Amino acid sequence: xxxxxxxxxxxxxxxxxxxxxxxxxxxxxxxxxxxxxxxxxxxxxxxxxxxxxxxxxxxxxxxxxxxxxxxxxxxxxxxxxxxxxxxxxxxxxxxxxxxx
Amino acid sequence: xxxxxxxxxxxxxxxxxxxxxxxxxxxxxxxxxxxxxxxxxxxxxxxxxxxxxxxxxxxxxxxxxxxxxxxxxxxxxxxxxxxxxxxxxxxxxxxxxxxxxxxxxxxxxxxxxxxxxxxxxxxxxxxxxxxxxxxxxxxxxxxxxxxxxxxxxxxxxxxxxxxxxxxxxxxxxxxxxxxxxxxxxxxx
Numbered sequence: 400x401x402x403x404x405x406x407x408x409x410x411x412x413x414x415x416x417x418x419x420x421x422x423x424x425x426x427x428x429x430x431x432x433x434x435x436x437x438x439x440x441x442x443x444x445x446x447x448x449x450x451x452x453x454x455x456x457x458x459x460x461x462x463x464x465x466x467x468x469x470x471x472x473x474x475x476x477x478x479x480x481x482x483x484x485x486x487x488x489x490x491x492x493x494x495x496x497x498x499x
Numbered sequence: 500x501x502x503x504x505x506x507x508x509x510x511x512x513x514x515x516x517x518x519x520x521x522x523x524x525x526x527x528x529x530x531x532x533x534x535x536x537x538x539x540x541x542x543x544x545x546x547x548x549x550x551x552x553x554x555x556x557x558x559x560x561x562x563x564x565x566x567x568x569x570x571x572x573x574x575x576x577x578x579x580x581x582x583x584x585x586x587x588x589x590x591x592x593x594x595x596x597x598x599x600x601x602x603x604x605x606x607x608x609x610x611x612x613x614x615x616x617x618x619x620x621x622x623x624x625x626x627x628x629x630x631x632x633x634x635x636x637x638x639x640x641x642x643x644x645x646x647x648x649x650x651x652x653x654x655x656x657x658x659x660x661x662x663x664x665x666x667x668x669x670x671x672x673x674x675x676x677x678x679x680x681x682x683x684x685x686x687x
Contacts, residue, residue, distance in 0.1 A: 428588050429596050432581060475639045475659060482658045488574055489641070489658045491604050496577035496633075496642040 405459050412456035415463055420445055420452070432495070435466055466494050508534075512542065517595055519543050524617040525551040531591055531620075556617060560630050563622060563644050566657045571613040572622050573643040573656075575601040576633070579623065594623060 422430035423445040431441055447455070455462065467473050467490075476490050511532040518528055519542065528539045543551045563572045578600050583593035598619055605612040614622075622644070625631045633642040634651035638659040645651060 426596070428582060428586055428592070429600065431586050432578065432596075432600060438586065469640065472639055479658065482661050485570065485658050485661075488570060488604055489639070492570075492574045492577055492658075493639060493641050495574070495581050 408459060408461060409456050412458065412462045413453060416444070416447075416452045416456055420447070435494075514591060514595075515539060515542055516546055518616070519546045521595070521598060521616045523620070524556060526556050527617055527620050556621060558621070560625055560646065562618070563625070563631070564646060566662055567613055568618075569644055570657050571601075571605060572618075573633075573641070574604065575614055575619050576622060576626070576644055577642060579619075594620070 419430070419434055419436075422433060423441055427441070427445075430436075431438060434441065436444070467476070472493050476486055476493065479486065479489070482489070511534055515528050515532050515534060518531070525536075525539060525543065528534070528543075529536060532539070534542070540551060562568050575597060579593060579597035582588040582597050583590060586593075588596065598616055601614065601619070602612055605614065622631070629647055631644055632647045632649075634645040634649065634654040635642050636654060636656035636659055637652075638655050641656055641658075643654070643656045645654065
């Protein structure tokens with residue numbers, strides 16, 4: 400059970416890193432926005448080799464974490480009965496304007 | 500000199516094509532490129548296969564404060580600000596990238612996004628001329644487009660507190676039009 404969770408974490412880590420690299424190479428500015436990464440870090444990430452990515456991914460912890468840090472916002476996004484069909488827009492809006 | 504101007508002209512044409520593909524009106528192109536009106540019209544016809552629509556641009560700020568348009572405008576502008584202010588994108592580059600990102604979220608059901616490209620551009624211009632500012636919602640902390648110099652200590656956004664009949668009357672397709680009248684009551 401635990402073993403499979405750890406290997407799932409590693410898979411997701413690696414998928415994340417590979418996708419992040421692809422996005423950064425494809426359209427750097429848009430990728431920075433999607434990933435919420437700082438430019439210097441993003442450049443570094445984009446330059447890593449496949450071997451380095453695999454090493455990074457091999458952990459029992461996630462390499463990335465939830466972009467929404469405020470539990471009140473999370474509550475608002477998931478529990479707004481009056482505007483349920485707007486929740487994807489609300490989520491995007493809060494994450495993109497999260498310079499609180 | 501000739502070489503440099505050729506290159507910059509190519510970039511201008513490229514920018515114009517991108518804007519036309521995203522459904523920009525002629526006024527946007529005239530204002531954001533140095534290309535002549537005649538060339539822009541030709542370019543427009545080649546890209547879209549028809550003449551550019553005639554007529555003036557909508558220039559009222561009120562549309563942006565009605566319910567659904569406000570939500571979409573705030574989403575777009577938040578992305579635009581992030582790209583241009585925090586990531587240092589140049590203005591038009593940031594504008595186009597932000598608009599594409601907005602479309603990914605907005606375009607799922609309707610034929611036309613609530614915030615068309617020309618509206619989005621008008622919005623940026625309104626901010627640049629100080630007509631708008633962002634107000635923080637006291638409930639979700641999101642930042643929303645608002646008239647400048649509006650007291651906003653008690654501001655609550657249209658998602659946290661939708662107007663009472665919002666979204667119930669017709670499909671989302673016409674929600675934007677719908678919302679205009681509803682919110683006018685609310686903001687009045």
